[in-house]
Amino acid sequence: MLIDLRSDTVTRPTKAMQEAMWSAPVGDDVMGDDPTVNALQEKSAALFGMEAALFCASGTMTNQLAIRVHTQPGSDVICDKNSHIYLYEGGGIMLNSFSSVKLLDGDRGRINAEQVADAISPEGDIHATISRMVSLENTMNKGGGCYYDFEEIKAIRAVCDQNDLVLHLDGARLFNALVETGETPQQFGKVFDSISICLSKGLGCPVGSLLLGTKEMITKAKRFRKVMGGGWRQAGFLAAAGIYALDHQVDRLKEDHVGARAIAEIFRQKPEVEDIYPVDTNIVIIRVASHISAPEYVRTLAESGIQAVTFGKNLVRFVTHHDFSDDHLTEMRKRLLR
Template identity: 55%
Template sequence: MQKKIDFRSDTVTMPTAGMMAAMMTAKVGDDVYGEDETVAALERKLSELFNMEAGLFCPSGTMTNQIAIKCFTQPMDEVICDQTAHVYRYEGGGIAFHSSASVRLLNGPRGIITPEMIRPEINEDNIHYPNSSLVVLENTVNKGGGACYTLEQIAPIAALCKSKGLKLHLDGARIFNALVETGDRAADYGQYFDGISICLSKGLGAPVGSVLLGSKETIHRAQKIRKAFGGGMRQSGFLAAAGIYALDNHVNRLADDHQHAKLLADALEKASFVASVMPVETNIVLFKVASGYTTSSILNSLKENGILCVTMGADTLRFVTHLNTDADQIAQAIQIIEQLKPLKTL
């Protein structure tokens, strides 16, 4: 039986042989006691890379994002973000549950918001309004088809937040995809953000883990919140070692994923069952199904022919390229797309 080509997400990757070797030989200790030197090395490596003071290793990007929001808000505050933002749509209502904060939603093109959009949504000091305290950006934007912020776009947002006394957090779930695409330097990010969440288990291919970056004061508070969230891990250096290996070996190869995504997009543009394809910048391909088809019919037809993907709305499907989708699989997928004859609905 032929193995299916899995475009559902870049979270489905398996550790490489080199990564497994690094994990199995990691020096570990009890991280809750601050004794795991591999965890400390990962936190230090990323905080230095992004020019921030400290880091905190957590099980997931959802946890790092929610800890950051908890650090930067008080009950009755308001978080400003795009309506597509992962922190709003895909984190289980965590902003309300954990932080008792409301959310002010913007509608940026492909999830990219600007100072001009943010400024009028910052509440004045009024007993009727929640206190605007935090802006969250996502880079790359998942529901924006992997759209990237550049540092040139981020800088004026950071300046606005500073002038208005708001904190600025980055959900950097796929930040290295953005860095590879834009050519910006990670070290230039620290000056703009109060918190940065770095995910290691997507394009970088680690099995588990994200790191929250911030000031020493922020990370000290975040450690206690992580404990309350149940995120304190013990010999987690085995997992941190995978993150270190990924940072040392899997960043530059993200360019291959981006090229593969563009090849898939070109094939989908020509397919009869596709109405449109969102512009591709990184490793995410979003496409709308043509009239007469349904997402479920296309999803099932692709699956029957060996391709797995997911829906991203009533009329949209998503492909994500990653470490485990090589050039041969991309060529095979393109051939399947070109030959696919899904049934139309009446």
């Protein structure tokens, strides 16, 4: 039995999701007449109380489209130094939008209103970039799946309003946060100018992310999507998976969080593990002893049929998902604690 915990992106569509996909009516999304894509976009926009949405191939694309629409060459994006938009999107902020970054040192990746206020470039300073956008990540990947206190988000929104800044959310795993906090999508839709949510992680879709915002913003983003080569045709087969996931696979994310905490308990019994990040959602990050390299530890795990990824010096990450069952957990415990 292979135990694949490299990411929640390794999930495969359930039988019910597959049935929804293959029975979906489709059209040509570039021409705007794929009824299932349109239904997904309308459904997700309504869910968050936002005006419009755009279905795209990946979270990197939706994040980068938001940055491209919200910024201009020579401006900057204020974000944490470990943000996905900075570390894991191929330098897209600079390549696609000709913008710079102001990198903050947050609490496990969560920045605060005071930090944002301090990072804003002085108005009229020709030596500085023009501060234009703040981006938050919730949950925070490099922070071990931690999530924001919503009161802090509102405080950051206030700073943005006072300084004419746009507030974007990289919500790749936002639903993981929502099932823990009890907050609603509508609360987030009221606070953010744009939101990116991923369907192909814990929600279990094969492909796809959504960008949400105003009608004007989404119209611009659709144009830039086309420029990036992101126009697709009968995408309704994929959009149907997104509709199914939003209807049926959100609440079950709590099960992934239970599994992640159980994995952490296993590694607390391993003498080579020196530290474990707090487990808030579905991500477990362990720190192995300094004399053991992360790649070496990942290779050792792979020899036992357990797949994980390196995540920094002496750091290894595991991510639970709907294809990780109680049987996998039992087997994992046997292999690691024998």
